Amino acid sequence: MQKRHIVPIVYILFLLLPIYWLVAMSFKTTNEILSGFSLFPQTFTLENYAVIFTDPSWYWGYINSILYVSINTVISIAVALPAAYAFSRYRFLGDKTLFFWLLTNRMAPAAVFALPFFQLYSAVGLFDTHWAVALAHCLFNIPLAVWILEGFMGGVPKELDETAFVDGYSFPRFFISIFIPTIKAGVGVAAFFCFMFSWVELLLAKTLTAVAAKPIAATMTKTASSAGYELGLLAAAGTLTIIPGAIVIYFVRNYIAKGFAMGRV
Amino acid sequence: MALELRQVTKVVGSNMHIKETSLVLEQGHFNVLLGQTGAGKTSLIKLMAGLDKAASGQILMDGIDVTNQSPQKRQISLVHQFFVNYPHMTVYDNIASPLRLSGMGKDAIAKRVNETADILQLIPMLQRRPHELSGGQQQRCALARAIAKDSTVVFLDEPLANLDYKLREELRDQLPDLLAGRGAVVVYATSEPEEALLLGGKTALMDDGQVTQFGPTAQIYRHPKNLNAARVFSDPPINIAEVIVRDNQVELSPEITWPLSSNAPKTAGTYTLGIRPNFVVPQKTSASQVALKGRVMVSELSGSESSAHFEMGCNAWVSQAHGIHNYTIGQEHDFFMDPSKCFFFAPDGALIA
Numbered sequence: 306m307q308k309r310h311i312v313p314i315v316y317i318l319f320l321l322l323p324i325y326w327l328v329a330m331s332f333k334t335t336n337e338i339l340s341g342f343s344l345f346p347q348t349f350t351l352e353n354y355a356v357i358f359t360d361p362s363w364y365w366g367y368i369n370s371i372l373y374v375s376i377n378t379v380i381s382i383a384v385a386l387p388a389a390y391a392f393s394r395y396r397f398l399g400d401k402t403l404f405f406w407l408l409t410n411r412m413a414p415a416a417v418f419a420l421p422f423f424q425l426y427s428a429v430g431l432f433d434t435h436w437a438v439a440l441a442h443c444l445f446n447i448p449l450a451v452w453i454l455e456g457f458m459g460g461v462p463k464e465l466d467e468t469a470f471v472d473g474y475s476f477p478r479f480f481i482s483i484f485i486p487t488i489k490a491g492v493g494v495a496a497f498f499c500f501m502f503s504w505v506e507l508l509l510a511k512t513l514t515a516v517a518a519k520p521i522a523a524t525m526t527k528t529a530s531s532a533g534y535e536l537g538l539l540a541a542a543g544t545l546t547i548i549p550g551a552i553v554i555y556f557v558r559n560y561i562a563k564g565f566a567m568g569r570v
Numbered sequence: 571m572a573l574e575l576r577q578v579t580k581v582v583g584s585n586m587h588i589k590e591t592s593l594v595l596e597q598g599h600f601n602v603l604l605g606q607t608g609a610g611k612t613s614l615i616k617l618m619a620g621l622d623k624a625a626s627g628q629i630l631m632d633g634i635d636v637t638n639q640s641p642q643k644r645q646i647s648l649v650h651q652f653f654v655n656y657p658h659m660t661v662y663d664n665i666a667s668p669l670r671l672s673g674m675g676k677d678a679i680a681k682r683v684n685e686t687a688d689i690l691q692l693i694p695m696l697q698r699r700p701h702e703l704s705g706g707q708q709q710r711c712a713l714a715r716a717i718a719k720d721s722t723v724v725f726l727d728e729p730l731a732n733l734d735y736k737l738r739e740e741l742r743d744q745l746p747d748l749l750a751g752r753g754a755v756v757v758y759a760t761s762e763p764e765e766a767l768l769l770g771g772k773t774a775l776m777d778d779g780q781v782t783q784f785g786p787t788a789q790i791y792r793h794p795k796n797l798n799a800a801r802v803f804s805d806p807p808i809n810i811a812e813v814i815v816r817d818n819q820v821e822l823s824p825e826i827t828w829p830l831s832s833n834a835p836k837t838a839g840t841y842t843l844g845i846r847p848n849f850v851v852p853q854k855t856s857a858s859q860v861a862l863k864g865r866v867m868v869s870e871l872s873g874s875e876s877s878a879h880f881e882m883g884c885n886a887w888v889s890q891a892h893g894i895h896n897y898t899i900g901q902e903h904d905f906f907m908d909p910s911k912c913f914f915f916a917p918d919g920a921l922i923a
Contacts, residue, residue, distance in 0.1 A: 464650045467621050470641045471648040471725075472715070473671035486658040 324547070330540035338536045353541035366521035367545065369435065373510070373518065374503040376439035377446060381499045382492060384443070385450035386485070392451065393458035394466070404455070407448035418444060419512045426513055437513040438520070442503045449502070450495040457491025458484075490560040497557040504550060521546055571597040571632060573618060573723050573755045578627030580617055587613045589780040590627070595723075595755050595772075600746070602766040602787065603759040605776030605802055611759035614776070615725050618757065620644050631722060644723070647716035651728040653708035655700035661687070661711050662696040668719040686718040689748060706737040713741075717748055723755045731761070742768060763805045767791060775799045797842060797919040806847050806877065809887040813843045813914075820909070823883055828860045828909050835914050835922045842915040847877065847890035849911040852903060859906040862887075869897040880905065 330338055331353055332346040357363040391397075392404055422441050423432070431437045465487065469479040485492065510520045525542050554561075573595045580588040588610055595601040603611045616622040618629060620641040629637045636644055647668070655664050662683055669679045687693050690710040700708050709729060716724055726745075730738040742765065749756050760766060766773045766787055773787040775794075782802070783795040794800035800808050814821045816838040821827045835841055850862070864880030864887060877890040878897050889905050897903055914922040 462652060462654065464652055464654045465656075467616075467619075467641075468648060468650065468654045468712075469656075470621065471619055471644075471646055472668040472719070473642050474667075475642060483656055483658075487656070489658075 327540050327543050327547075330537060331544045333537055333540075335535055335537045338540075339534070350537070353537045354545075356538055357541055357545065363524060363542065366519060366524035366542075369514070369518050370504065370510075370520040370522070371549070373435040373438040373442070373520070374500055376435055377442045377503045378496050378499045380439060380443055381446040381450045382496055384447050385454055385495060386480075386492075388447075389451045389454035389458055390480070390484070392455045394463065404451075407451055410448045411445055415445070415506060415508050419509055422509065423512050432513065433515045433517045435518045438510045438518065439503075441509045441513055442499075442506060445506075446499040446502055449498055453495040453498065454488070454491050457488045457494075461487055490563050493557045493560040494563075497553055497561065500553055501550060571722055571753060571755055573757070574630040574633075575618070576628040576630065578617060578629060579625045580613060580622060581625040587779055588617060588624075589778075591781050593774060593781060593784060595757060597753060597755045599756075599771030600749075600769040601755065601757045601771060602769055602773040603757065603776055604761070604763060604766045604773050605759075606761055609761075609776040609802075610779040611761075611776055612727055613779070614781075615648070615727050615757065615759060618723070619646055619648055619725055645721055646723045646725065647719045647721040648725040649709075649712050649716045649727065649729045651731050653700070653705060653712055653732070655708060655711050655715070657700055660697050660699055661692055661703070661714075664700065664711055665692075665714045665718050668715060672719070682718050683714075686714045689744075690714045690717075706733055706741075709733060710741070713748070717752070721752075721754050723757065724749060724752070726756070726758045728759050728761065730765070745769070763791075763803050766803070773803075775802050777802055794844075794913065794921060796921055797844065797915045800844050800913060800915075800921075804846055806888045806890060808844045808846055809850060809885070811843050811882075811885045811887075813841055815839060815841060815914075822860075822862075826860065826862060831909050833910060833912065833914070835916075840917065841922065842917070842919075844913040844915060845907055845911055847888040850887060850889040850905050850907045851891040852876075852878070852889060852895045852897075852905055853891070854906045856908070858909065860909050862905040862907060863902055864905055866897040866899055866901060866903050869895075869899065878903070878905075 329344075329346060332349050332351070333343070334348060334350055334352070337343065337347055392400060418441070422437075426432045426437045426441075431440075461484070465483070466479065469483050470476075474483060507520070507522045511523045511526075514520065514523065521542065525539055525546075573593075575591055575593045578588065578591050579586065591614065603614060605611050613622070617624050620629075620636070620639060624637060627637075628635055631644070655661075656667065659667065665683045665686060666679050669682060674682070683696075684693070687696055690713060692707065692710055692714055695703055695707060695711075700711060703711065709732070713729065716726075730741055733741065745758075746769065756771075758769060770787050772785060773790050774784040775782045775790065777798050783790055783799045790799070791803055794803060797810075811822055815830065815835055818830050819827050820830060820834055820843075822843070854861070862882055864882040866878050866880045867886075868879040870877045871894060875890060875892055876895040876897075877888055878895070879886060879888050880903065881887075887905075916922055
């Protein structure tokens, strides 16, 4: 092994250590975890995963999370696409100011909005539904998606639009069959960021749900306090929580690089 | 088939982008819009294509008012200076897309696409995507899409400007054949006078958002309406000098005078003289030529032509001549100009003779 490989390898090991520890723990029994230091599972067990996949209070946590994250991503992208198009193609009164103010939504901590959302959703009967969390996350995700998509759309010459109109494409048809495929990398990047934010956001998701739409992260904190320390179970749940994010990253990895190159991510 | 503009204007904010313009563009020949960058060629094309709304005036196609008709309904095609294709479609689908929208049958589309691709040498690339093609091929694909469609007007907005020299010549030679017999009005914007002359047909000179002169290309070249028109339609730039006409002779400077010829103004006064660089040559070829002296600042050799930029008094002139001529930079050289080729413009810029 060459010398120049040492630093990156050490760095990668350092980054992977907590993830390895989490995965290793998920295959151990709780007793083994509590009994002291062990690098590998002494008694390899899939019991923890079996519990999660059979107990509805566990697996519904995942389903709930995936549901509101998906709803949120779809809404965010669907709303952000036309908005970003308007910002990139038209000049209107206050367009630059508005574009900047969109971003300021992201500058406030989510906790600020927890109380107003809780009260509002309780009043209109949205509390403890997937829509409640999905809509609350839109507050942060739509501005971000508009920002990212506008960057990608700005890279598409206006002449493309003109050519399509002259060729006979109506606006909706042009938008769906020409424009969106042209910026599909941007759509991928924007969807990824919406997904990731919504997937890891805990405070709003926890505040706005009780039972019916409880996200997996909330399930994890509850189990830790009530049924003693089921550390193996928690580790398995944690491992499963990482997987969706890892899958999404795998699919958009090339687009993300492009997004960074365009200076908008 | 004809495209007619009646007193069309376009205003952006408080700026007049296109000043009142009336034109009748007909089929059967090229209608060249010639003007420098920023003269309003693209703005005018966008108005004619319906991509921009006119502030006032009317646009007619075949006598029918289309001023408020959307570009989708106008049956037109457009090729931009930049290579614009649909990036996620193959070349075949790119050429076929306007045909599909017009509701043409599948077999008819395949036949039309193949015919057009064959003329533009795109057959081997039909299944590739635009980004896998070279610049010239991309522009040929855009041209094919515009030509394959049954358009009543074809707009070509500096389609060859971004191509390299060889390709440009090749495509320029092909274009008239490609568009002949289509029955479409062809509008071709360019900033190169040479291109307008090569394409022939009719030329509209554009300057500062205005059509200054419109007519058969050769006629406009020979009889520019005013100084501005002569400037736009000359490359290298036309040579200009103040002259005084008195006592039956033209006086460029106290030393350089010549007798009034038939093309000179009849009344005495101060005029602006304009002469194209190819009529100012370094060797005397006829007795009527007027001798000039100038200090050569720059000399260029382009293939079979030599040109020299020289200073004569306060005027910077250009001479362009066939053959290879050697100039010493910084030295005085003799030049000879043909007085019968001079234009004389009045102080307001209008052509006198």
